[in-house]
Amino acid sequence: MDKLKLRRELIEQRGAIPAAKRRENARAIRETLLDQPWVQMAGLVACYWSIGDEPETHGLVFALWKHGATVMLPVLRQDNDLDWAVYDGPDTLAPGRFGIMEPVDTRRGVDAVRTAALLIVPALAVDRDSGVRLGRGGGSYDRALARVGPNVPTVALLHDGELISGIPVEPHDQPVKWVAQPGGLTNVSTAGPCR
Incomplete structure (x- = not known):
């Protein structure tokens, strides 16, 4: 199956998830992650501000911040690379490119993510065998x-049923180590927890 067709199918499936179920999914994912010692100990977390039918991260970002983590959120650059800025509460966000909420803090640069102790990323699906995620196609x-x-x-957040097999892999695709879904946390690392 090609990536474009798979993306369309997954987006359609997500669109059919009722709002109440999406809220329940977000709560379950947030609680699962916050229960992990390696999440609790992460001093600097790079996360994202969810949009649309993605598993919602607003409560997760707020909880991480309230528990003392420094949370960086992405700022989409013109070249589709990600700059990073620090989240300092819900009042420190403003619409950015494509209307996606971004921190108004000083931009830290694309390499700021190198200092993160935990990286949480969006995905439409993750391959259960390789850990490769299917994103929106921008890279x-x-x-x-x-x-x-x-x-x-590295953790991708998914709805149930989005951890699948057979995602086409391209040379630039990067795997994640973990998948967090409403049903729990799955290690998809092919070489153990520290790949």
Whole structure:
């Protein structure tokens, strides 16, 4: 199956998830992640501000921040790479490119993600065998994933049913180590927890 067709199918499936179920999914994912010691100990977390039918991250970002983590959120650049800025509460966000909420803090540069102790990324699906994620096609998060160290936990957030097999892989695709879904956390690292 080609990526474009798979993306369309997954977006259609997400669109059919009722709003109440999406809220329930977000709560379950947030609680699962916040229960992990490696999430609790992460001093600097790179995350994202969810949009549309993505598993909602607004409560997760707020909870991480309230628990003392420094949370960086992406700022989409003109070249589709991700700059990063620090989240300092819900009043520190403003619409950016494509209307996506971004922190108004000083931009830290594309390499700021290298200092993160945890990277949480969006995905439409993740391949259960390789850990490769299917994104929206811009390559923004593949670039961010390529910048983090080999021992940094990387987590994609998915709805149930989006951890699948057979995602086409291209040379630039970067795997994640973990998938967080409403049903729990799955290690998709092919070489153990520290790939």
